[in-house]
Amino acid sequence: MNIGDKVRMLRAKEQGIVTRFLPGNQVEIEIEDGFRIPVLRSEIVVVSPMEATRFKPEPIVDPKKPAKPEIVGHVGFYLAFVPLSERGSVKELEVFLVNNTDWDLPFTIGEEREARYTGLHSEVLKARSFTRLGQRYSLSTFENWPTFLIQAIWHRRGAMTLRPPLVKRIKCRAQTFQSHSGPVPVVNQPGHLYQLDVEDTVREEPAKPKAEKPVNATALRESLMGMTDKTQPTPVERPSAEVDLHIEKLLPTGFGGRTSADLLQIQLQAFEKNLENAIASGMDDITFIHGVGNGVLRNELHRRLGKNPNVAYFEDAQKEKFGYGATKVKIK
Numbered sequence: 404m405n406i407g408d409k410v411r412m413l414r415a416k417e418q419g420i421v422t423r424f425l426p427g428n429q430v431e432i433e434i435e436d437g438f439r440i441p442v443l444r445s446e447i448v449v450v451s452p453m454e455a456t457r458f459k460p461e462p463i464v465d466p467k468k469p470a471k472p473e474i475v476g477h478v479g480f481y482l483a484f485v486p487l488s489e490r491g492s493v494k495e496l497e498v499f500l501v502n503n504t505d506w507d508l509p510f511t512i513g514e515e516r517e518a519r520y521t522g523l524h525s526e527v528l529k530a531r532s533f534t535r536l537g538q539r540y541s542l543s544t545f546e547n548w549p550t551f552l553i554q555a556i557w558h559r560r561g562a563m564t565l566r567p568p569l570v571k572r573i574k575c576r577a578q579t580f581q582s583h584s585g586p587v588p589v590v591n592q593p594g595h596l597y598q599l600d601v602e603d604t605v606r607e608e609p610a611k612p613k614a615e616k617p618v619n620a621t622a623l624r625e626s627l628m629g630m631t632d633k634t635q636p637t638p639v640e641r642p643s644a645e646v647d648l649h650i651e652k653l654l655p656t657g658f659g660g661r662t663s664a665d666l667l668q669i670q671l672q673a674f675e676k677n678l679e680n681a682i683a684s685g686m687d688d689i690t691f692i693h694g695v696g697n698g699v700l701r702n703e704l705h706r707r708l709g710k711n712p713n714v715a716y717f718e719d720a721q722k723e724k725f726g727y728g729a730t731k732v733k734i735k
Contacts (some may be wrong), residue, residue: 404430410447415719418450438709441716475559476530477668478600479503482512482551482573483587485594487539495541496595500553501533503588504600506566507558512536514549515572521549528555531710533589550574553599571599586683591712641684642677645729647692648700670700675707682713682734690720692729704730 404410404421410432411418419432425441432447433439481503484496502508511525524536540548551573557566580595587594648670650658658666674691681689693700708717713735720731 404444404449409450411450412442412447414446438705439716440705441718476503476505476671479588479598480508480555480569480600481588481596481598482553483533483590483594483596484540484575485587485590485592493542495539498536498538498540499533499587499590499594500528500536501587501589501596502528502530505530505559508555509558510553510555512551512553515552516549520552531589545575545577545580548575555599569600573597573599586679588679640680641686642680642689644686644688645690645692646673646677648673649692649694667700667703671703671707674704678711678732681732686734688731688733690729690731694728701730708732 406421406423408421409418410421410430417434419434419440421430422433422439423431425431428444429441430444430447431439431441479502481499481501483499483501485499486493487495487497500510500512507530508528509526510528511522513520513522523538524534526534528534553569553571553573555569557569575595583595583597584593585596586592587596650666650670653669653673654666661669670693677689677691691704693704695701705717708714708730715733715735717730717732720729
């Protein structure tokens with residue numbers, strides 16, 4: 404067996420290419436979607452060129468079986484403020500726009516100050532990416548920060564349900580700014596973030612004029628300075644070492660008429676939340692129980708794990724306990 408050989412697993416359907424040899428009589432193979440997994444040498448066999456060409460199985464199409472639903476991340480568009488520390492203190496925050504969805508987002512962002520609008524930036528923000536706007540805002544002038552106006556259009560290639568354009572106004576309030584602290588997705592830094600594609604951010608939009616308490620810039624600065632001295636800005640709920648993603652566990656009261664695609668999204672949202680919390684709380688590893696089924700959920704979990712920069716590797720977990728129905732994730 405050499406690097407570059409095509410191999411297949413003895414107890415699973417995956418095939419891949421040997422990319423390197425690992426300690427402990429293991430090899431690393433690259434399977435579909437470009438991600439790599441460690442496998443024992445005793446669990447794989449080399450596929451000969453003749454076998455690959457002459458005995459390639461033809462795909463079996465069952466016309467009565469419905470097509471597998473496409474798994475798409477629909478939510479996760481954020482405006483984020485990341486502190487810039489200088490000699491242990493925080494004086495300014497830098498502005499990011501983060502797209503943690505599977506959609507491309509042509510967007511514009513600008514400032515509103517009374518009746519005046521100033522454009523700041525525009526571009527196409529690709530799926531699972533972020534952009535640093537270059538704008539910085541000082542804590543000493545927090546009470547004079549503008550209202551941020553973000554406009555975006557949802558775009559994906561191919562046929563799909565049309566989504567209405569997004570228009571969101573965000574006005575940061577001193578009374579609630581600290582409550583928006585947390586890890587910023589994709590950027591992987593602590594900061595203050597406002598989710599733009601959910602309705603609860605409406606609390607930060609301009610409301611009817613009312614008397615507000617004076618902003619204590621010193622107190623706000625000190626609270627942010629304390630945040631940079633910690634690995635986690637706010638307490639993060641530490642998930643269980645084993646997370647069951649079976650839909651019966653996630654929806655114990657019933658499915659409520661949801662479609663298969665809806666149920667898959669619920670499972671993926673539970674996976675993303677528990678993985679992010681495991682990373683943020685400093686766990687070494689976490690196991691997701693996804694079952695065997697038709698492999699749609701397992702394959703999507705593996706695809707996302709293969710792209711996550713905080714994942715060292717992942718593998719089938721305790722086959723004698725879970726069979727091939729669980730994946731163990733080792734966190735960096």
